[in-house]
Amino acid sequence: xxxxxxxxxxxxxxxxxxxxxxxxxxxxxxxxxxxxxxxxxxxxxxxxxxxxxxxxxxxxxxxxxxxxxxxxxxxxxxxxxxxxxxxxxxxxxxxxxxxxxxxxxxxxxxxxxxxxxxxxxxxxxxxxxxxxxxxxxxxxxxxxxxxxxxxxxxxxxxxxxxxxxxxxxxxxxxxxxxxxxxxxxxxxxxxxxxxxxxxxxxxxxxxxxxxxxxxxxxxxxxxxxxxxxxxxxxxxxxxxxxxxxxxxxxxxxxxxxxxxxxxxxxxxxxxxxxxxxxxxxxxxxxxxxxxxxxxxxxxxxxxxxxxxxxxxxxxxxxxxxxxxxxxxxxxxxxxxxxxxxxxxxxxxxxxxxxxxxxxxxxxxxxxxxxxxxxxxxxxxxxxxxxxxxxxxxxxxxxxxxxxxxxxxxxxxxxxxxxxxxxxxxxxxxxxxxxxxxxxxxxxxxxxxxxxxxxxxxxxxxx
Numbered sequence: 117x118x119x120x121x122x123x124x125x126x127x128x129x130x131x132x133x134x135x136x137x138x139x140x141x142x143x144x145x146x147x148x149x150x151x152x153x154x155x156x157x158x159x160x161x162x163x164x165x166x167x168x169x170x171x172x173x174x175x176x177x178x179x180x181x182x183x184x185x186x187x188x189x190x191x192x193x194x195x196x197x198x199x200x201x202x203x204x205x206x207x208x209x210x211x212x213x214x215x216x217x218x219x220x221x222x223x224x225x226x227x228x229x230x231x232x233x234x235x236x237x238x239x240x241x242x243x244x245x246x247x248x249x250x251x252x253x254x255x256x257x258x259x260x261x262x263x264x265x266x267x268x269x270x271x272x273x274x275x276x277x278x279x280x281x282x283x284x285x286x287x288x289x290x291x292x293x294x295x296x297x298x299x300x301x302x303x304x305x306x307x308x309x310x311x312x313x314x315x316x317x318x319x320x321x322x323x324x325x326x327x328x329x330x331x332x333x334x335x336x337x338x339x340x341x342x343x344x345x346x347x348x349x350x351x352x353x354x355x356x357x358x359x360x361x362x363x364x365x366x367x368x369x370x371x372x373x374x375x376x377x378x379x380x381x382x383x384x385x386x387x388x389x390x391x392x393x394x395x396x397x398x399x400x401x402x403x404x405x406x407x408x409x410x411x412x413x414x415x416x417x418x419x420x421x422x423x424x425x426x427x428x429x430x431x432x433x434x435x436x437x438x439x440x441x442x443x444x445x446x447x448x449x450x451x452x453x454x455x456x457x458x459x460x461x462x463x464x465x466x467x468x469x470x471x472x473x474x475x476x477x478x479x480x481x482x483x484x485x486x487x488x489x490x491x492x493x494x495x496x497x498x499x500x501x502x503x504x505x506x507x508x509x510x511x512x513x514x515x516x517x518x519x520x521x522x523x524x525x526x527x528x529x530x531x532x533x534x535x536x537x538x539x540x541x542x543x544x545x546x547x548x549x550x551x552x553x554x555x556x557x558x559x560x561x562x563x564x565x566x567x568x569x570x571x572x573x574x575x576x577x578x
Contacts, residue, residue: 122148125177127216132173135212141166142325148174151299156320158313159301165325168209171195171269171299176214178267178297179242186240189261191222195245195269196288198276200225201399205425206271207245219243226250234259248276248284255291262291270316273302274309274442282312289316304442334452336459338486339472341497344465347435348379350491354461355385355413360431362406364424365415366447368436368511376435377415387413418443427454434462437471439508441478461486466499467507474504 119132119140140148143161150157151174161167175193186192197203207223214221221243222236230253237244237260244260254260268289270276276285300313300320313320342350354360367373370391377389388402388411405411407426414424418438429451438444444462451458462483464472476482485497502510 117145123152124148124173125180127180128173128176128213131213131215132169134215137169141170143167143323144170144173146323146325147171150321150323151175152177154178154297156298156317157300158317158320158322159299160305160322160324161301161303167271167301168206169213171271171301172206172210172213175243175267175269176210176217176219179214179219180217186220186242187261187264188240189237189259190240190264191237191242191244191260191262192264193243193267193269194251194262194265194292195243195271196251196276196285197245197247197271198279198281200227200247201403201424202272203245203247210243210245221245224250224254226253230254230259248281248288252284252287262288263293265292265296267297267299268292268316269299269301271301273300273312274304274306275446277308277312278440278442285312303446334455334457335448336457337448337462337483338459339462339464339483340486340489340491341464341493342489342491343493343496344467346491346493347463347465348376350463350489351376351380351433351435352383352385353490354433355380355383361412362409362426362429363413363431363433364429364447364450365413365433365435366438367415367417368438370417372436373415373417377413380413380415385413386411387415389415391417418447424450425453426450427456429453430458432458432460434460437462437464437468437475439468439471439504439511441471441474444475445479464496466496467502467510469496469499470502470504470507473501 117140119137120129122140124132143159143165147157147159147170151171157171159167159170161170179192184192195203195206197206203223203225207221210221219242220240222233222241223245224230224233224237225247226249230250233250233254237254251260255262270285276282298317298320300317302309302313305324340350351365355363365376365387367376370389370393373389373391377387380387388405390399390402394402402411402414403424403426406414406424415435416424432448432451434444434447438447448458448460451460462472472483486492487497
């Protein structure tokens with residue numbers, strides 16, 4: 117199938133062609149015709165499969181075919197995203213796909229001054245991309261009303277719940293008009309997500325383009341058993357291989373990310389850390405340096421697991437194994453994108469063995485063990501398997517409590533310290549779990565543009 121085979125209007129077809137797209141991805145093939153019919157949709161697709169275009173293109177067509185000026189402080193479409201990075205990238209994609217259409221868009225998020233966002237919303241917008249915390253802040257201050265909403269999109273629903281946004285999501289849903297078009301997307305579909313979807317959707321079409329929690333077939337996975345205090349040495353050794361050209365290293369904590377980046381810099385490896393304590397401008401600069409190849413290694417907490425859609429990432433290294441199995445899937449999904457091969461390496465110490473076992477159960481396959489690396493530890497590989505709960509408690513205790521617990525109230529005010537653009541983006545009130553504080557998106561990140569502003573057009577996320 118070609119994009120030209122889909123019943124999309126000419127201005128959208130032109131924008132798609134200009135973006136270099138010719139063939140829709142499986143979720144786009146399945147979702148776009150359904151959404152053009154106006155049906156609610158429940159989409160389950162692996163990260164990086166093109167979900168943004170799957171919902172953005174039909175929404176833009178709806179707006180173009182049913183022009184209506186929104187009232188001041190209102191929006192016709194609301195896309196709710198878990199992080200500022202994803203919100204920015206969704207916003208960029210709407211602007212790129214709709215470059216030949218007339219519509220206004222804004223993106224709002226916490227952790228930045230709200231004045232530009234308030235201004236962007238003052239005359240009303242057709243499309244609003246938002247994170248839950250800042251959205252509710254603006255609603256509570258009477259800067260935004262949802263009474264005229266026509267389309268509601270909940271993106272990365274499983275990540276929303278994992279970050280502790282469930283209460284905010286329910287508040288937002290309670291404010292929506294009863295008659296609306298609903299789109300619900302999630303990379304995984306555990307029972308809690310299905311229950312939330314059932315409360316939002318009306319007789320939805322169900323689209324699943326990959327097995328739930330599957331990993332990309334092109335990713336070569338391996339686990340390296342190593343003593344905890346030798347992980348940095350192992351990382352330096354692994355990075356001596358020139359085949360690791362563009363690498364993301366995932367750590368459990370922000371402090372850990374900084375420490376690993378410092379170790380690499382002292383070893384002559386160009387690296388930058390990205391996490392929730394970095395300012396928005398610093399995070400965007402780090403992503404751009406990584407995209408442009410000026411930085412070889414990006415060290416990240418899970419805030420990057422869903423917010424980086426950059427081609428050419430050759431390797432993902434789990435410096436610390438995540439204790440939430442789905443996070444593993446999202447992390448390694450940063451590589452092997454756009455049909456390219458990729459590799460995922462996990463450094464596992466004795467306490468983390470139970471996490472590896474859970475991951476293998478989730479992905480329904482064993483992860484091959486690399487015993488050829490010089491820091492391999494038979495003692496770690498054959499150590500007593502702790503329960504997942506005990507392992508998690510031990511790690512959190514060693515790290516001074518490990519941040520907020522799952523299900524707690526997200527931090528007020530969102531991710532800190534970002535430079536606001538005219539239509540702000542990302543953040544909200546994410547929960548600071550020891551290995552969560554995450555980000556997924558697509559498109560080229562850049563400073564959040566003003567509502568409806570042209571700016572430079574980033575390559576949109578498919």
